[in-house]
Amino acid sequence: MTDTVLFTGTATAVGGRNGHSQTSDGSVSVDLGMPKNGVLDAGKTTPEHLFATGYAACFGSAVEAVAHQKKIDVTGAAVTVAVSLVKGDSGYSLAAKISLKAPALTAQETKEVLEAAHQMCPYSKATRGNIPVELSVG
Incomplete structure (x- = not known):
């Protein structure tokens, strides 16, 4: 294909x-x-703000796609992405933290959706193995 x-x-x-x-x-x-x-x-604004905005929107769509597949309700779900510019021994790099708050889901269901969306989201695919990304239930 x-x-x-x-x-x-x-x-x-x-x-x-x-x-x-x-x-x-x-x-x-x-x-x-x-x-x-x-x-x-x-x-x-900063490039980190812009990257975080795009990542949050894209991840939100992945959350909705996962919810559709699983036939669960994610009404009111909010994805927060924090992108940090980090200076280390080898120079500058990025790190990201993603939090999902889904009022209609239990904490366990939210965690499952968060992890599945992370596998599906194009931004997550692009960053996987390149920058640290921390997931949390918000």
Whole structure:
């Protein structure tokens, strides 16, 4: 079977972490900044925020797909993704934490959906083996 491209998002950044990034269709246009002492200038965002946003949305769709397969209710489910820029002995890297809160499910059911979604989500597939990803029931 041949892979079929369903959608391509394209963005251009000028000025790196202290510049501006915008998608080719203008749907996203952001000023970027590097936090100083943990504080980010007003009106700016970071690549980690943008990655976390995309990951959370994609993971949320995977949660819904798993719920559909299992015929369970995930109404009101919320996925929170925290992406960290980490500096270590070998330089900079990323780490992620994913939390799933599913009010209609038990903690065990939520854990099962979380783990199954992690196997299905394209962002999880892309990061698997490349960055540490911690899963938790929220």
